[in-house]
Amino acid sequence: MVGFGLVLNLSWVVTLIAFVAIFIAPSKNKGYVAAILVAINALATSWLAIAALQGDVVDFSINAGSFLGSIPIRIDGLSAWFILIINFTCITGVIYGIGYLKGYSNAASKLTMHWILFGLFHLSMVWVCMLQNAFAFLIAWEVMSLSSMMLVIFDHHNPKTLKAGMNYLVQMHISVVFLTIGFIWVYFQTGSLDFNAFHIFFGNNSNIWLFVIFFIGFGLKAGFIPLHSWLPHAHPAAPSHVSGVMSGVIVKLGIYGIFRVISYLSTDYLLLGEIVITISVLTGLYGILNAAVHRDFKRMLAYCTIENIGIIGIGIGIGLIGLGSNMQILYFLGFGGALLHVLNHSLFKSLLFYSAGSVYQQTHTRDMDKLGGLIKVMPKTAVTFLVGAIAIGGIPPFNGFVSEFLIYNGLIDGLGSGSLSLISLFVLTFAGLSIIGGLSILTFTKTFGTIFLGSPRQHLHQEPREVSSLMLIPQYVIIAVMLSVAFIPQLYLGVVGRILSGFNRTAVGFDLIEFNSYSTTIAQIGLYFAGFVALIGLFLSIRWIVSKSKPQRVDATWGCAYTAPNTRMQYSGKSFSKPLGKTFNFLLLERKKFTELEPGEIFPTPRKYASYYHDFFESRFISLITNRLVYTANYFRFIQNGRTQTYVLYGIVFVMAIFILTVLNIIR
Structure with a gap:
């Protein structure tokens, strides 16, 4: 396992050096530095993953101090399968992204942030597959969600893109809530944050409810209905190389989580x-x-x-x-x-x-x-x-x-x-x-x-x-x-x-x-x-060989005697x-956006027709909930009214409250 520790440390060192290089490199070279970073990290972790697929399971621990103790890092066959998929997709994504972003005039600072986040996004997904400690897993999961959200809002000047990013971020945090509930439940039952504690929990308790909690948490990332509504917004908003990586692998990490929980089930x-x-x-x-x-x-x-x-x-x-x-x-x-x-x-x-x-x-x-x-x-x-x-x-x-x-x-x-x-x-x-x-x-x-x-x-x-x-x-x-x-x-x-x-x-x-x-x-x-x-x-x-030597004539397609075709037809x-x-x-x-013809309207005025489709679950359920929350929150708008005098009064009231509570020995 010394080799694994060396690979791990080298990966972090290379990542930090690459982030600095991306920051100082000219705009045209930032993507190439990011590609080298992704390639090095992919090769390093793929080497470990291939070893795991051949039966040499990697089991390593990091000392995280007195609070977390030893954090286990394990790469078994399941982890290795997803790591290899992540690495391959991120390599193709970063290479495609270099060419894709050349077609747009982007500020150097924007490209710097984008490529640093891409490298962090790749590494966080790999770490999600390696970490076997609940607390550390949630940290990596959160880094993955935050970095991917920032990648989604690359065109942040577009309000629709920002809305899609916020929608994605909120739903990913709902996912984290369910995952946290599941991990805390296991911890209180077993006293351990190690994933191996799932064996103990499932062996001594009903398997259904904990699995359902984790299925909701991981299902939000994967996109099972009715937990899917972030995908139709985030994928169109993101740059296409980011969309390809998100659809190709980030939703699969929800599947990885479900598989990981299933591996511990007993009944x-x-x-x-x-x-x-x-x-x-x-x-x-x-x-x-x-x-x-x-x-x-x-x-x-x-x-x-x-x-x-x-x-x-x-x-x-x-x-x-x-x-x-x-x-x-x-x-x-x-x-x-x-x-x-x-x-x-x-x-x-x-x-x-x-x-x-x-x-x-x-x-x-x-x-x-x-x-x-x-x-x-x-x-x-x-x-x-x-x-x-x-x-x-x-x-x-x-x-x-x-x-x-x-x-x-x-x-x-x-x-x-x-x-x-x-x-x-x-x-x-x-x-x-x-x-x-x-x-x-x-x-x-x-x-x-x-x-x-x-x-x-x-x-x-x-x-x-x-x-x-x-x-x-x-x-x-x-x-x-x-x-x-x-x-x-x-x-x-x-x-x-x-x-x-x-x-x-x-x-x-x-x-x-x-x-x-x-x-x-x-x-x-x-x-x-x-x-x-x-x-x-x-x-x-x-047919091509026979016909290439014969004269050819190109004409319009026969239009059934209609002599004024239109491409809109x-x-x-x-x-x-x-x-x-x-x-x-x-x-x-x-x-639909269309004004129907009135009865007897012989010479109708010019009008336009437009139609679009709404998501059933978003329209019928999610929008109703969010609209009710906004409606309720509007009752408290008077608190933040923009008046400096009111905000000063808030400070005075707070100081007086602290003083009175201290005098009464309610707080010390």
């Missing part, structure tokens, strides 16, 4: 599994329904994050049921599918946010209904977005198919549990997951078609062009890793199998032979589908998803 697996799987199906359906109707493509991607958190939650629920029913195949397929989908989602969602950021940088709009035809001027970005869209839809030969295949098989194998209630739950979950997949394809067909196909719907202030190689290279690297998951699933599933073999002390025996059969099947499906795609490519290549994102929005109008709340 009540079936009930908790049913609760988690029910919430997760509803989360997935709600997320993808909202994604399907929104035209702000970054807000759409935020709701897709909620959808994928639901898919991960379904896997967690299946794993819990596998633990409760002693079905080892459900244990692996559920937890294994969830862990693998954590990786897959971090890959294709960061890819999609980076591609969306490239579109925003060139067009300065997030409204897809103002775009169109970008594939002609941004072909590389169009391809990267298309790859991410196919992967998030769970379509082979990309990585999203692999983890969803495992979860689907878990639901099918769960039909043999023999319990009528569980069979019914699995059937309904299978149906819900199928609907989620279908709506995901609809969502990204709409998004890709509206943004990249057709013709431009509006004239933009600047002519879009392909982004720099600095922004494209991280996306290519992500695609390469996605393809490795799809075509070499044995490698990743083998790692997941080793993590799960020692995950929970009550876990049933684990048969890796049965597990390997799934990875072989997945690899074969991916290869067959890749062969099918290659065959289509071969036919297209032959194209299908828009609104028209594409309107039938779905009307079908679920009780959940997808649409607000």
Whole structure:
């Protein structure tokens, strides 16, 4: 463990030196210094994580004085899995961010603060996965939340951005409240802040209520409904490289926390599994329904994050049921599918946010209904977005198919549990997951078609062009890793199998032979589908070779004899998803700004039409609570009235009160 202590100290030294270097470096070099910092910290902690995945669990302690005593730092397989995902996503994010921010004129001080916070954000997420002391964990969790909030409000001159940042910060502190309650409860029962005290607590008490408290605390970070409302505000407001990292990994730390608590559970697996799987199906359906109707493509991607958190939650629920029913195949397929989908989602969602950021940088709009035809001027970005869209839809030969295949098989194998209630739950979950997949394809067909196909719907202030190689290279690297998951699933599933073999002390025996059969099947499906795609490519290549020597003429598309076409007559994102929005109008709340025609109004005056969708939970519940709090607080506005005389009077009253209480010996 001497090596671990050395790596730890070197990481802190390098971080402090890099912060000073970022401060004094010229504006154009600040991002490169931050990239070096992130790379060094990522390499150092990844070395420890890889050792942990190979069975060499890191267990180290820091002496924090008489108050906290020894703070344990442990990197087991679960921690290592999330650390590697965090490191990879932050490296791609910082490289993409250098190119992304070059397109904007930002003050040196603004860039200095941004890159220092990015380095702190990366390190705090890694420390959340390593710390095994409740108090130290909450400190790292708070640093992670504060640094990410500051990254979100990079464009702090925009009131909407500030509002999104404050919304995020408030909800993260509500998360901390629940986590603190849970840790204090364990401390009073066991007298220890070490995470190992959870074994004692769960072994001697009911597991349900403490798990529910932690599920709420971590679920706020993850984005389970109805605890999701910060995501649709924070992701669009943040710079795209920050959005990619937040969606790729910060929400996954909520999943990490849930997995960590599950690793200590002793009883009540079936009930908790049913609760988690029910919430997760509803989360997935709600997320993808909202994604399907929104035209702000970054807000759409935020709701897709909620959808994928639901898919991960379904896997967690299946794993819990596998633990409760002693079905080892459900244990692996559920937890294994969830862990693998954590990786897959971090890959294709960061890819999609980076591609969306490239579109925003060139067009300065997030409204897809103002775009169109970008594939002609941004072909590389169009391809990267298309790859991410196919992967998030769970379509082979990309990585999203692999983890969803495992979860689907878990639901099918769960039909043999023999319990009528569980069979019914699995059937309904299978149906819900199928609907989620279908709506995901609809969502990204709409998004890709509206943004990249057709013709431009509006004239933009600047002519879009392909982004720099600095922004494209991280996306290519992500695609390469996605393809490795799809075509070499044995490698990743083998790692997941080793993590799960020692995950929970009550876990049933684990048969890796049965597990390997799934990875072989997945690899074969991916290869067959890749062969099918290659065959289509071969036919297209032959057609191109045959036709390239022949004369070609380009004409407008036949308009059914209509000779005055208008680009605004194209299908828009609104028209594409309107039938779905009307079908679920009780959940997808649409607000319109339009004056209806009056009866007999033969020659109507010119008018404009606008519509937008509200979040159901935010509109129906959260806004009502916040409005009531504001209304109540307004009764006390007279206290802070801006009059200097009143504030002086407050001071006099306070001094007199202290004097009287001292004379009466009430206070000493």
